[in-house]
Amino acid sequence: MVGGFYAIVVAVLYLMWILARKLDLPDKSQKIVYVAFILIGLIIVSPLREVWFRLFREMGVFQPSAANIIRDSFGMFPWLTGAYLINSLLNYFLWHGALVNEEGEPLVPSLLRNLVTLLIFFIAGFIIAVNVFELNITILLSTSGFAGGAGVYLGKVPINKAFTALSLNLNRQIRKGDFIELEDYSGTIQEIGWKSVRLLTIDENQLTIPNTTLTEANVINYSRPTKLKTVMMGIRINGNFSPYEVEKLLKRSALDSDLVLRDPEPLINLVNFSPRSARYSIEVSTDHDIVAHVKSQVLSSVWHMLRRKGMYPMPTEDIIKNPVEKAIHLMNSVTVLEPFTPEEDQIIAQKAKWIRYGPPERIVIEGEKDNALYLVAEGRLEVLVRQKDGKNLKVAELGKGSFFGERALLTGEERKATVRALTDVLLCEISKSIIKPLLDDRQEILQDLSRKLAEREIQNLRKSQEYAEEQAEKEKDTVARRLLDLMKNFFKNENVDDDEDESVDKDAHKNMNI
Numbered sequence: 001m002v003g004g005f006y007a008i009v010v011a012v013l014y015l016m017w018i019l020a021r022k023l024d025l026p027d028k029s030q031k032i033v034y035v036a037f038i039l040i041g042l043i044i045v046s047p048l049r050e051v052w053f054r055l056f057r058e059m060g061v062f063q064p065s066a067a068n069i070i071r072d073s074f075g076m077f078p079w080l081t082g083a084y085l086i087n088s089l090l091n092y093f094l095w096h097g098a099l100v101n102e103e104g105e106p107l108v109p110s111l112l113r114n115l116v117t118l119l120i121f122f123i124a125g126f127i128i129a130v131n132v133f134e135l136n137i138t139i140l141l142s143t144s145g146f147a148g149g150a151g152v153y154l155g156k157v158p159i160n161k162a163f164t165a166l167s168l169n170l171n172r173q174i175r176k177g178d179f180i181e182l183e184d185y186s187g188t189i190q191e192i193g194w195k196s197v198r199l200l201t202i203d204e205n206q207l208t209i210p211n212t213t214l215t216e217a218n219v220i221n222y223s224r225p226t227k228l229k230t231v232m233m234g235i236r237i238n239g240n241f242s243p244y245e246v247e248k249l250l251k252r253s254a255l256d257s258d259l260v261l262r263d264p265e266p267l268i269n270l271v272n273f274s275p276r277s278a279r280y281s282i283e284v285s286t287d288h289d290i291v292a293h294v295k296s297q298v299l300s301s302v303w304h305m306l307r308r309k310g311m312y313p314m315p316t317e318d319i320i321k322n323p324v325e326k327a328i329h330l331m332n333s334v335t336v337l338e339p340f341t342p343e344e345d346q347i348i349a350q351k352a353k354w355i356r357y358g359p360p361e362r363i364v365i366e367g368e369k370d371n372a373l374y375l376v377a378e379g380r381l382e383v384l385v386r387q388k389d390g391k392n393l394k395v396a397e398l399g400k401g402s403f404f405g406e407r408a409l410l411t412g413e414e415r416k417a418t419v420r421a422l423t424d425v426l427l428c429e430i431s432k433s434i435i436k437p438l439l440d441d442r443q444e445i446l447q448d449l450s451r452k453l454a455e456r457e458i459q460n461l462r463k464s465q466e467y468a469e470e471q472a473e474k475e476k477d478t479v480a481r482r483l484l485d486l487m488k489n490f491f492k493n494e495n496v497d498d499d500e501d502e503s504v505d506k507d508a509h510k511n512m513n514i
Helices: 002-021 027-045 048-059 064-098 110-132 137-171 211-216 243-254 291-309 323-331 342-351 406-411 432-441 445-491
Strands: 179-182 185-192 196-201 206-210 219-221 229-238 267-273 277-286 353-357 362-364 372-378 381-386 392-398 418-421 425-431
Touching: 002 027, 027 048, 027 064, 064 110, 185 206, 196 211, 206 211, 229 291, 243 267, 243 277, 243 291, 277 291, 291 353, 323 342, 323 372, 323 425, 342 432, 372 406, 406 445, 425 432, 432 445
Parallel strands: none
Antiparallel strands: 179 185, 179 219, 185 196, 196 206, 229 277, 267 277, 353 425, 362 418, 372 425, 381 392, 381 418
């Protein structure tokens, strides 16, 4: 009697399983649909239970004990299957559907999800106990009330923490990857857990903050609503300088730093003034996390500019020992200046200007026009070329004895690159105004200068081409070696033990893009 009934149950459930498999379903939803079809099968079989009992009564072989076994055991299946289906739907549509973060991770802590699952099956078990096994509901309620009270008492603190973590995630006030500041700490959020939030501080230390502390503290989120931050600084300028000129100089100094955004542009304001000085505010925008780094770079550039222009109460006298001899020594390495006579070199050296710059100042800017050649007497500089995405690519470094700007000196064309100070540098500047009187007296020298400039540019072009060819040849050799290893591995004698040929790179195929 029991075996026959469950044979019918298995047959119906197998039929429902076949029907479910015929549906073209995504992998994630297959389990839910299978469980739903099983539940439908159990509902279909449920009325057959009484038909089965009536059949055995008419045959005169009805067994009450067997009927009780079928009634009790089969009565549990729909409720347990329904509880499993509800839990699967919650997992699919809620825990791993609506309530996930940007990385696809569940926002609801696993503890809370497990508690909900436990509650669903507890309710199913309660219904089974009352409806199927017909237990006394008063005893069940008193027992469950005691257990529930104990559970709430024991789990009060963890549940509070779980709901605090859920609140942090659902409000989206802070997210993983945000840079925040609270009290004396600041850093990037690495993880938001159900107990605490983990930060990576600017000192590369890991800091764990309890969620309750975080919700009660005043938190500054520098990444929301955007990562754009405004940095403000104040500067006092001594002397009667035109605000228009000062604003231009301060804006240029602010843009010397790559951490400062070009859009929106830095904002320079005249705050107040007195007979001896004026105060200006510098306001820049940045998406850099550490504001102190941005402020340091901008102020460093401003400091060097103010010292050079004599706009700040600091020693400005800069004594260069033997400036003429030093300038002539540096000029000897500049091929485009070779057409000038020693007497003309002496005149140029006497009129040349000595200028100091410091990091992160830009001496020349790509796209701007000027007409000066610079000889490097001290320090190091970097040459930057702007890319399509607006970022600067470092292409070279210049040191003592180097020079740049010969084309601008002789043609006045736009600068092809930006040159920025990496250290404190001392430069000798030779401008158009210095060599023009010499060229006016001796026009024939222009042809020699043009040839020297052409030789210099052809030499630079050849160096670039040679470098490109050298890199291409290196890449060709590397690919050829990898292909050779693959070919040896492909055509080797399969009867030979692999250990006999140690020269073959067995992992060469892992480095190839096919």
